[in-house]
Amino acid sequence: MAIFQSLVGQVAGPWRHEWTREDSALYALAVGAGQDELAWSTGQEALPSFGVVLAQFGAFDERLGDYDPALLLHGEQEIVLHQPLPASGSVSVLRTVTDVFDKGSGALVASRWDAADEAGKPLMSTSSSVFVRGEGGFGGERGPSTSWEPPARPPDVSLRYTTSANQALLYRLTGDHNPLHVDPEFAARGGFERPILHGLCTYGITCRLLIREFCQAARVRRMFGRFSLPVVPGAELVVSAWRTGPGEVAFRTADSSGAVVLDRGAFAYS
Structure with a gap:
């Protein structure tokens, strides 16, 4: 077993x-912030999802086994904010491998990163x-399996953004250098016709x-999603969102054909 x-x-x-602040601004630009979102696109404020980059990229990189990296796909992602993420600063990070599950056709490896601020207080996980x-x-072990369905009503809001043909090239500058997103030959090894957009x-x-629809960035407490299908740079993304309680939103992100690319979404804010 290679894992x-x-x-x-x-x-x-x-x-x-x-x-x-320049790093915060670069991340915001890489996920589509523009002239009408200057707090993010000029680095005055950090987007909460930037915390995933700060915790998981740019410092520690250990292979989990002897496997072809072209065959690795992102499964799920969650961030929990214990404090608002500052636009600049530093964190101390620990990573724990929490599970390795046997899914038959592949192995599912789950990890958690815990980050503390300069004072040693938990900032995010x-x-x-x-x-x-x-x-x-x-x-x-195969691991737990749970069912999920969105609320049985039309979404409360539908939010749209059209990615650019160069979106993956820009996002790569945030620290995720997986060649799956830029190298056609590497992407072909993984079974893709062309490089795909980073799931993150x-x-x-x-x-x-x-955030634009529901709250201020500093109020975000949690976001979870499961990656279900790849996105091709240039595709339009459509986020369907349902209010499910005070400070709670369920969502799905699809492409313009209706194919769900980010599923089982949960977004919470104070």
Whole structure:
């Protein structure tokens, strides 16, 4: 088995990640912020989803096993904010591999990153799972399975954003250098006709649109989503959102054909 199951429960770090207002602005531009969102696009305020980048990229990078990276797909992503994310600062980060599940056709590896601010207070936690195709069948637990359906009514709002043909090239500058998103030959190895957009770019665009509709950035407390289909740069994204309670929103993000690309969405704010 190429996936290192012995990593489950092990902790890596801590390491420190610093960022500036220019970094916050670059991230905002990479997920579509523009002239009408100057607080984000000029780095006066950080988008909460930028916390995923700060926790998971640019410092610690350890392979979880001996596998072809072209066969790795992002499964789920969650961020929980314990405080508003500042536009500049530094964090101390620990990563824990929480589970490795045998899904038959592949292995699902789940990890959590916990970040504390300069005073040592919890700032945010991010959780992510990746699916490694062809690495299943090793006899491990399959893991929990839950059903999810959006509310049985039309969405309260539909939010739209058309990505650019160069969206992946811009988002790559935030620190996610996976060649799946820029290299046609690498993408072909993974079974794609052309490079696809980063799932976390779709996640960030969705976060930005939800904030514009429902709350201020500093009030965001949690966002979760499951990546279900790839997005091609240049595609239009449509976020369907339902208010489900005070400070609670369920959402799905689809492309213009109606194919769901980010599913089981949950967005919470104070």
